[in-house]
Amino acid sequence: MELQIEDSILVKDYIGGDEKALEVLINRHNQRISSFIYSKVLDRDVTEDIFQDTFIKVIKTLKKGRYSEEGKFLPWVMRIAHNLIIDHFRKNKRMPKFEGSDDFNIFSVIHDDKLNAEKQLIKDQIDSDLSSLIDELPDDQKEVLVMRIYKDMSFKEISENTGVSINTALGRMRYALINLRKIVERNNIVLTN
Amino acid sequence: MEEIYSEEQQICKITKARPETVKFLLGFSKSMHVIDYNNMQFETTLN
Numbered sequence: 001m002e003l004q005i006e007d008s009i010l011v012k013d014y015i016g017g018d019e020k021a022l023e024v025l026i027n028r029h030n031q032r033i034s035s036f037i038y039s040k041v042l043d044r045d046v047t048e049d050i051f052q053d054t055f056i057k058v059i060k061t062l063k064k065g066r067y068s069e070e071g072k073f074l075p076w077v078m079r080i081a082h083n084l085i086i087d088h089f090r091k092n093k094r095m096p097k098f099e100g101s102d103d104f105n106i107f108s109v110i111h112d113d114k115l116n117a118e119k120q121l122i123k124d125q126i127d128s129d130l131s132s133l134i135d136e137l138p139d140d141q142k143e144v145l146v147m148r149i150y151k152d153m154s155f156k157e158i159s160e161n162t163g164v165s166i167n168t169a170l171g172r173m174r175y176a177l178i179n180l181r182k183i184v185e186r187n188n189i190v191l192t193n
Numbered sequence: 194m195e196e197i198y199s200e201e202q203q204i205c206k207i208t209k210a211r212p213e214t215v216k217f218l219l220g221f222s223k224s225m226h227v228i229d230y231n232n233m234q235f236e237t238t239l240n
Contacts, residue, residue: 022218044208059221
């Protein structure tokens, strides 16, 4: 059976300058401390960070000679890790971070409504094509279409502004659309994004 | 052959800090020195 040197002796050796003792201590308790941290934070990288910070604190305290062997080494290290875990959650509470998991990604729910550069170019092209097509329409039809689509006016408002009846305005809108479709078909224009 | 429909249980993983982390800590320990001066303590890290 392998002889195990007690933690307290290793700690004393380490304080006395034996760096090898620290290696033994870290390797001996690595799994227990890591698993403890992981069980709380459930994240490999955060576990790694807290583990590292824990031992940085351990090293500093030991080197400064502030460690008193009241209890045992492992419970003391666990206590430090526990406090750092609390710090971690406090920090996260102030600045919450949301990360998607494998089966749920937040970016599938919220996304940028803006078009990408290519689609924006296509859209601009279509808009300019369409406005030159509208210019081809007879003036009365063009007037109604512009008021309805670009100025977002109701047919009632259009009829009041142009001095024609609502039915006439509706008719002009209908013909404007029919004529636009005809121009598009005649010239084989593709207006899709 | 019988098909197994039960899903694989999430296996409890045993976590262990990466060897790089341990190496870093040992390096940190070697490079860190505490200097005592007039009841004051200074930390120095040598490369």
